[in-house]
Amino acid sequence: MAALGWLSYEFGITHQECASIKAYIPLMQLKLQEDFLKYFDQSGQLQKLQNMGHKYEKLLTKWQKRKEYGKPFRFPVDIDLKSLLELSGPQFLRLLLHEPLRATSVIHRVVHTSLASLLSVPDLQLEQVQVIIRLHSISSIPIYHPHVSGVGGIMLLNGILIAMTTPIKYSEISVNSPWAFVTAICSYLAVDLYPTSAFFPLKYGLILSIANQASNIPIAILAVGEDTSVASHLMNRACYLAHRHQTFSCPAVSGPIGGVARWDEKGYRWFEAGPLILAAPGVCYLGDWSKFKQRNLQSTILSALESGQVSFDTQGSGPVGPTLSAPTFPLRCAVWTYWSWASHSRKQADQAHFHTLVNVFGIPFVVDDKNETENVASQILAQAMDGSDKKEPIITNSELREYLAMIANQPVTISKEASQLIRGYFVASRRVRPNCLPVGAVSTIAALSEAHARLARRDTVLYADVVAVLYLYETAILKLFGQCYVSPPPFNSSYQSELPLPIQMHNRLEEFSSWIDNYVRSLAGSNFSYFNNEE
Incomplete structure (x- = not known):
């Protein structure tokens, strides 16, 4: 009966439909899960899982009341190979x-689904459950040996092997929130210069731009503000x-930013790559x-960003050889820059150029150090008094x-709910603020959302990933263009709070998620009234 209950929960079918399940689910995958579930149940570990799960459920309730984030559920799975056979x-x-x-993936799936069906925790995520597999009776089972070329498998080792990689280390502090882990990672950039909460956007x-470095759609970054020294330090x-x-850094010395194509005196054609290619x-930067x-x-730079192509300079290619047409190569690097600009500037040329940059780079990140002065000064004073600048x-x-190098190559797909939110936000914003959101915002928001999912170690872009990106957009739009009649609730730009930054950002994004949902529903029309099915 436990197996039937598990199948019913896992695949959403009734007990009567289990007989015809082969028509709907790949037989091999189902058979493997059934095989292990049979061993899991008859070995008494399913009952053990239920007992440990009830204790974990009580802890979850306590953590929710305290507005704390709990640790993942860990369950040791003992596998006696003779009994398994x-x-x-x-x-x-x-x-x-x-x-x-x-096999580990199958076991992980069985444990997660069994736990979710035995407890009253319907939204228990797969990432919240960790399994520790312990094998017994290995010596009595024929195994492969490592010296056999091209053959892998399990072998018996006498001793203890311990390894902790960077991803595992930081997964230990990952919490049950779609934003908290990413917030913690981002906040430690240049932590010796600025507090974790300072200049957070x-x-x-x-x-996010670095997390997307292996993608075909690089994320360009433009920072603006009256004082750009902070942007310079952070980007460096x-x-x-x-x-x-x-x-x-020096155009006069570095040469053309794309590169140079030329013929030499012997008639050979040469290409000298510039920074946009070498990066x-x-x-x-x-x-x-x-x-x-x-x-x-x-x-030249704006053209490369708009077209996604880097053109080589052919001026001064020399008289030898035929005339060179400007060769082009795909732009595969993220371009970062900052510009000293004030939103209250009355210079028409500055305003026009600013809108040009927004249309190419996307919404810029506003560096406003006025609200961060006290926060930064407090950290400098604390470092001077207790020597905390020497701490690791x-x-x-x-x-x-x-960590960023590892997750950059993680392939991700965008869920239907996330895609709907991106398109709905674009339609709504273009209707109410047509001069604020650039035409290419859809692809930029999608790329940022994919990067956010990678940072959170997910292979699917969720609704929550897009919410985090739109929060950055609305924060910048509010500072650059001011409020309008549909502006979100006031932002606390200094992030000063007694709560840790990850918890504060989680609470803030929960509130923002409700606002963005109503915003899109009211302005984008009924076509976008059903997209948030992940909640």
């Missing part, structure tokens, strides 16, 4: 010996976290945007760089 047959045993990763954007620090980075896949104005490089940070730069 007797109770489940040879098929699952063969899978465990020859494809242990696939820009930190968030920079880390963040670019070293990328897989590769190039700094284009791939990573970051091309431009620094101050204003320095490119005199050499007319701004139009919780997350080091090398560990953060390793």
Whole structure:
């Protein structure tokens, strides 16, 4: 009966429909899950899971009342290979010996679904459940040996092997929230210079850009503000976290930003790559945007960002050889820059150029140090008094760089709910604020949402990932263009609170999620009235 209950919960079918389940679910996957569930039940571990689950359920209730985030549920699975063979047959045993990763995935799925069906926790996520597999009676089962070329499997090792990778280390502090873990990761950028809560939107954007460095759609970053020294410090620090980075600090020395195509005196054609090519896949850090104005490089950079193609300079290619057409290569790096600009500037040329930058870069990140002065000063004073500047940070730069490199190649897909929210937000915003949101915002928001999902170690972009990105957008729009009649609730830009930043951001995004849902429903029309099915 336990197996029937599990199948009913897992696949949403009645007990009567179990007889015809082969028509709806791949037989092999179902058979493997059934085999292990039979062993799991008859070995008494299903009852053990239920007992431990009730204790975990009480802890969840206590954590929710205190508005705390709990640890994941850990369950040790003891597998006696001889008993597994007797109770489940040879098929699952063969899978465990020859494809242990696939077998572990099946076990993880069975434990998670069994726990969710036995308890009154219907929204228990797979990531909240961790399994620890302990094998017994290995010596009596034929195994493969490591010296046999091209053969893998399980073998018996005498001793203890312990390893903790950076992803596992930080997964230990991952909490049951779609935003808290990403918030914690981003907040530690340049923590020796600024408090974790200071200039948080820009930190968030920079880390998201790096998390997307292996994608075909790089995320460009533009920071604006009256004082750009903070943006300079943060970008300088963040670019070293990328897989590769190039700094284009002096146009007069570095040459063309795309590269040069030329013929030499012997008639050979040469291509000299510029920073936009050499930085791939990573970051091309431009620094101050204003320095490119005199050499007319701004139009070259904007053209590369708009088209996604980098053009080589053919001027001065020499008289030898035929005339060179400008070759192009795909843009595979994120372009970062900052610009000293004030929203109250009355210069018409500055305003026009600002709107041009917004249309190309997307919504910029506003660096406003006026609200952060007290917060930064408090940290400097504390460091001077107790020497805290010498302390090792919780997350080091090398560990953060390793983590970003690992998740950058994670393939992700966008869920229907996330896609609906992106399109609904674009339609709603273009209706109420047509001059604020650029035309290319849909692809930029999608790329940022994919990066957020990667940072959270998910392979699917959820509704919550898009909410986090839209929060950054609305924060910037509010500072750049001011409030309108549909502006979200007031933002606490300094993030000053007694609660830790991850918890505060979770609470803030929960509130913002409700607002964005009503915002899109009211302005985008009935076509977007059903998208948030993940709640």
